[in-house]
Amino acid sequence: MRISSTFIRTALGGLIGLISCQAISAPADLNVKSISVPAYSLITDALIAATPTVKGQRNDAVMQLVCDLARGTKNQQQVNDVLKQNNVEVENIPASGSALSLLVNKNVAMQSTACAVFIATSLFTPVNNSVLFDVVKDGQDKNKEKITLNPEKFAQEMRLRMAISQATAQMYAVIAGNLSKGNNLSWADQQNSVLRIVASYAPQYLQSVRDIYLSGQQVFTPVSIYAKSYDVTDSVGHELSQTPQGPVLTYRGVEWLGNGKILGKEYFVDVRVMSDPAQAVKVKKRR
Numbered sequence: 001m002r003i004s005s006t007f008i009r010t011a012l013g014g015l016i017g018l019i020s021c022q023a024i025s026a027p028a029d030l031n032v033k034s035i036s037v038p039a040y041s042l043i044t045d046a047l048i049a050a051t052p053t054v055k056g057q058r059n060d061a062v063m064q065l066v067c068d069l070a071r072g073t074k075n076q077q078q079v080n081d082v083l084k085q086n087n088v089e090v091e092n093i094p095a096s097g098s099a100l101s102l103l104v105n106k107n108v109a110m111q112s113t114a115c116a117v118f119i120a121t122s123l124f125t126p127v128n129n130s131v132l133f134d135v136v137k138d139g140q141d142k143n144k145e146k147i148t149l150n151p152e153k154f155a156q157e158m159r160l161r162m163a164i165s166q167a168t169a170q171m172y173a174v175i176a177g178n179l180s181k182g183n184n185l186s187w188a189d190q191q192n193s194v195l196r197i198v199a200s201y202a203p204q205y206l207q208s209v210r211d212i213y214l215s216g217q218q219v220f221t222p223v224s225i226y227a228k229s230y231d232v233t234d235s236v237g238h239e240l241s242q243t244p245q246g247p248v249l250t251y252r253g254v255e256w257l258g259n260g261k262i263l264g265k266e267y268f269v270d271v272r273v274m275s276d277p278a279q280a281v282k283v284k285k286r287r
Helices: 005-020 039-050 060-071 076-085 099-103 108-124 151-178 187-215
Strands: 034-038 133-137 145-149 220-225 230-234 238-243 246-251 254-258 268-272
Touching: 034 039, 039 108, 039 151, 039 187, 039 268, 060 076, 060 099, 060 108, 060 187, 099 108, 108 151, 108 187, 108 246, 151 187, 151 220, 151 230, 151 238, 151 246, 151 254, 187 268
Parallel strands: none
Antiparallel strands: 034 268, 133 145, 220 230, 230 238, 238 246, 246 254
8 A cells, every 4th residue: 555745744734733732751661761782973063063164064274274273383374374375354253153253263172172073083984095096108009098006105104094093093082981871961961971081182193193193103004995985904903894885994803993982992872861750841732
């Protein structure tokens, strides 16, 4: 039997109308009013939601300047000069409420947090590996061209991505370990807790990314690499793959980040989804 979409919309409308005319209360006979959810998903959603954007889009150029301020590699005057060179009037940037505000508010803590969030969530953005390839003339037929992987670009890019992945796995573990174990917090409450932990850990995260990147002497080998995905191993036991579903980092066969795992473990947190009977909401009947 087929049910038309019109019938479904009508039934749904009737249900909403029925609810609006009645008292809304939590069932009084259920002892458990929370559910256990994967910390990996909670953390990822919180970070993505908190990612600074400009006109609704990630902006690498703006966030590079924010990160420069957070790390102290550029001072305020240098950032102002860059903005002016790009026809941005510094005086018109609001002190708050915009990603651009991070460039002028002189709040290093906020800049560090924003930078950490932006870098970590880069693992969950679509990749474009076309920049890793060169178009060269075919050695046998000069009229033909072939696409080859540029070894220097590949090694440099994978070194950066591997450093970010390892540092982010550590940060996820710190966040998961510090989330509240109580069962009275909502999803939004737990996500706010994620961001508070990130704010405290951000300077160490940025330092970890730098340290891992600078210490890396490993050799990278592509298992497979396409325009929008890749699978790469290094000479010290890591494997990093990227698909539209997100990253998966393994270390000596153990899932370090991805598929719900954080440093080889599955962390769970309790999220409250039902209110106590005393918190029932009375909705007035429509006239």
